[in-house]
Amino acid sequence: xxxxxxxxxxxxxxxxxLAFLYIPLVVLVIYSFNESKLVTVWGxxxxxxxxxxxxxxxxxxxxWLSLRIAVVSSLAAVILGTLxxxxxARIKRFRGSTxxxxxxxxxxxxxxxxxxxxxxLLIIQVQIFLQNSELLGWLYFDRGFFTIFxxxxxxxMAYITVVIRSRLVELxxxxxxxxxxxxxxxxxxxxxxxxxLIAPAIASGFLLGITLSLDDLVITSFLxxxxxxxxxxxxxxxxxLGLDPQMNVLATIMITIVGTLVIAINYYMMRQTTxxxxxxxxxxxxxxxxxxx
Amino acid sequence: MTLTMLKRKLTRRPGQRAVIAVxxxxxxxxxxxxxxxxxKISFAEQELAIPPYSPLITTDPDFGRLNIALNYQNYxxxxxxxxxxxxxxxxxxxxxxxxxxxxxxxxxxxxxxLTTTFICLLLGYPIAYAISRANxxxxxxxxxxxxxxxxxxxxxxxxxxxxxLGHNGIINNYLMEYGIISQPLDLFYNAFSLNLVMxxxxxxxxxxxxxxxxxxxxxxxLEAASDxxxxxxxxxFAITLPLSKTGIIAGSMLVFVPAxxxxxxxxxxxxSENLMIGKVLxxxxxxxxxxxxxxxxxxxxxxxxxxxxALFHHYENREIEEGxx
Numbered sequence: 001x002x003x004x005x006x007x008x009x010x011x012x013x014x015x016x017x018l019a020f021l022y023i024p025l026v027v028l029v030i031y032s033f034n035e036s037k038l039v040t041v042w043g044x045x046x047x048x049x050x051x052x053x054x055x056x057x058x059x060x061x062x063x064w065l066s067l068r069i070a071v072v073s074s075l076a077a078v079i080l081g082t083l084x085x086x087x088x089a090r091i092k093r094f095r096g097s098t099x100x101x102x103x104x105x106x107x108x109x110x111x112x113x114x115x116x117x118x119x120x121l122l123i124i125q126v127q128i129f130l131q132n133s134e135l136l137g138w139l140y141f142d143r144g145f146f147t148i149f150x151x152x153x154x155x156x157m158a159y160i161t162v163v164i165r166s167r168l169v170e171l172x173x174x175x176x177x178x179x180x181x182x183x184x185x186x187x188x189x190x191x192x193x194x195x196x197l198i199a200p201a202i203a204s205g206f207l208l209g210i211t212l213s214l215d216d217l218v219i220t221s222f223l224x225x226x227x228x229x230x231x232x233x234x235x236x237x238x239x240x241l242g243l244d245p246q247m248n249v250l251a252t253i254m255i256t257i258v259g260t261l262v263i264a265i266n267y268y269m270m271r272q273t274t275x276x277x278x279x280x281x282x283x284x285x286x287x288x289x290x291x292x293x
Numbered sequence: 294m295t296l297t298m299l300k301r302k303l304t305r306r307p308g309q310r311a312v313i314a315v316x317x318x319x320x321x322x323x324x325x326x327x328x329x330x331x332x333k334i335s336f337a338e339q340e341l342a343i344p345p346y347s348p349l350i351t352t353d354p355d356f357g358r359l360n361i362a363l364n365y366q367n368y369x370x371x372x373x374x375x376x377x378x379x380x381x382x383x384x385x386x387x388x389x390x391x392x393x394x395x396x397x398x399x400x401x402x403x404x405x406x407l408t409t410t411f412i413c414l415l416l417g418y419p420i421a422y423a424i425s426r427a428n429x430x431x432x433x434x435x436x437x438x439x440x441x442x443x444x445x446x447x448x449x450x451x452x453x454x455x456x457x458l459g460h461n462g463i464i465n466n467y468l469m470e471y472g473i474i475s476q477p478l479d480l481f482y483n484a485f486s487l488n489l490v491m492x493x494x495x496x497x498x499x500x501x502x503x504x505x506x507x508x509x510x511x512x513x514x515l516e517a518a519s520d521x522x523x524x525x526x527x528x529x530f531a532i533t534l535p536l537s538k539t540g541i542i543a544g545s546m547l548v549f550v551p552a553x554x555x556x557x558x559x560x561x562x563x564x565s566e567n568l569m570i571g572k573v574l575x576x577x578x579x580x581x582x583x584x585x586x587x588x589x590x591x592x593x594x595x596x597x598x599x600x601x602x603a604l605f606h607h608y609e610n611r612e613i614e615e616g617x618x
Binding site: 087 | 312324330427444454496588598605
């Protein structure tokens with residue numbers, strides 16, 4: 001019996017699970033090419049809803065705002081998450097480290113309504129303080145891009161910290177120790193050795209941050225002001241009213257972009273791994289030849 | 294003092310302090326202090342003002358004294374007729390599902406989250422196990438296939454089910470057209486659609502931690518069990534299940550805790566009877582403009598969730614320590 005042969009039960013469950021995950025998406029994509037105005041009745045092939053979406057300025061503006069927030073907050077979250085992950089994995093015990101570890105992962109499990117509510121109440125307190133203060137009045141800000149950025153950064157940072165911390169924990173510390181023995185300063189060690197080694201984790205953390213930020217509705221709704229609606233907010237208010245063929249189109253476009261990106265990234269990473277393995281095998285062979293000689 | 298401790302002491306520099314301080318301060322200001330403010334406002338009274346709640350601490354202008362006015366009314370409202378509500382909620386033969394809207398929604402949220410977690414575990418375990426036992430060359434691809442829907446928009450995935458399940462939805466349309474049913478099935482705006490879409494949305498959160506745990510398992514243990522005469526079912530319960538305990542707990546927490554506060558899915562597919570606490574908080578804040586009540590609801594929700602979150606941390610830390618060894 002081959003080592004990796006799955007029983008019929010496991011194969012069935014895997015198949016059912018994948019079908020469960022994909023059937024709704026496939027149906028959504030198929031019906032995006034529906035001619036009929038009724039979303040659930042097939043009326044022939046057409047791409048007219050694609051044209052409608054392309055001229056829908058509300059959705060396009062919201063998408064652009066979402067994209068900008070996602071990039072900016074993921075960048076900030078990557079920096080904060082790398083620092084936090086490094087502190088947790090390398091410095092470990094410091095004053096308040098337990099509280100720190102708790103705060104880092106709490107936003108991941110905390111329901112969005114609580115995170116959103118509490119951040120909004122803080123922001124309002126700060127706004128009131130700034131409005132009433134004569135010295136700092138010029139710092140006053142309205143809810144919008146900036147406040148959403150604060151919320152998304154905090155949320156994304158939690159996930160990115162976990163990714164980077166686990167990468168650092170797995171990492172062999174001997175390279176860093178060798179550099180230390182050779183007299184390199186910590187900052188140099190970090191930039192020359194540690195950072196390149198954790199670069200894949202940073203990249204995947206950044207992508208994860210983008211996804212989380214683009215997807216968040218609840219925290220955003222608490223933190224956004226009038227005139228700043230992100231894409232999920234527009235989608236939510238549209239689908240609450242009922243089915244809308246433009247949403248099928250939007251979903252199809254998103255699935256296509258995300259699918260292509262994820263598969264391309266994975267393909268690239270797999271090729272890197274095989275390349276590294278081949279190099280290692282080659283080095284081993286050379287070594288063996290040298291030893292035999 | 295061990296050598297590593299000495300080395301750590303010698304190499305600690307001011308730079309390290311900044312490494313800790315920047316994220317620490319960020320979280321303190323934007324995550325912890327906001328909770329303290331929620332706690333504070335939960336003891337205030339609703340007022341017609343901006344902001345719409347009363348100050349807790351006021352200074353008396355005549356005497357220069359501090360007045361602290363703690364208002365427990367929000368908590369009292371939430372817990373009114375606690376015992377009678379509780380007994381009628383737990384009684385399966387009672388018509389009224391408890392007469393306290395807040396307690397009822399807390400109960401419904403926990404029930405829905407538990408159901409979701411349980412179904413995710415039942416479905417997710419065999420899937421995670423299958424991937425972890427699959428040929429290593431296709432493991433990554435399968436994992437990617439599980440994760441791919443997670444990377445696409447959450448709202449649009451919920452929307453996909455709205456189109457499928459509705460009264461005039463795609464499933465009902467086809468079943469009617471082929472004469473399998475004469476009346477549309479009641480698939481939407483009820484507990485069925487709520488649980489189905491919750492499971493759909495949270496399933497990857499269960500599969501991933503289970504997979505990371507199961508893939509680490511040593512095959513030789515199962516071979517040894519089989520050599521000693523254990524059947525596959527016995528071997529599963531004696532070896533695989535206990536070894537994956539950490540994954541089960543991590544996965545269950547990752548599903549249960551956010552599911553309790555879920556707002557979007559009940560709002561879109563749950564219907565009016567399946568009110569969850571996230572929605573009640575939302576309504577108290579946005580519709581009734583009652584910030585103190587919304588804060589009190591949030592505080593009780595946090596207290597309810599502290600136990601599972603603490604458990605989650607305990608196991609997460611243990612796993613990391615084991616991984617480091």
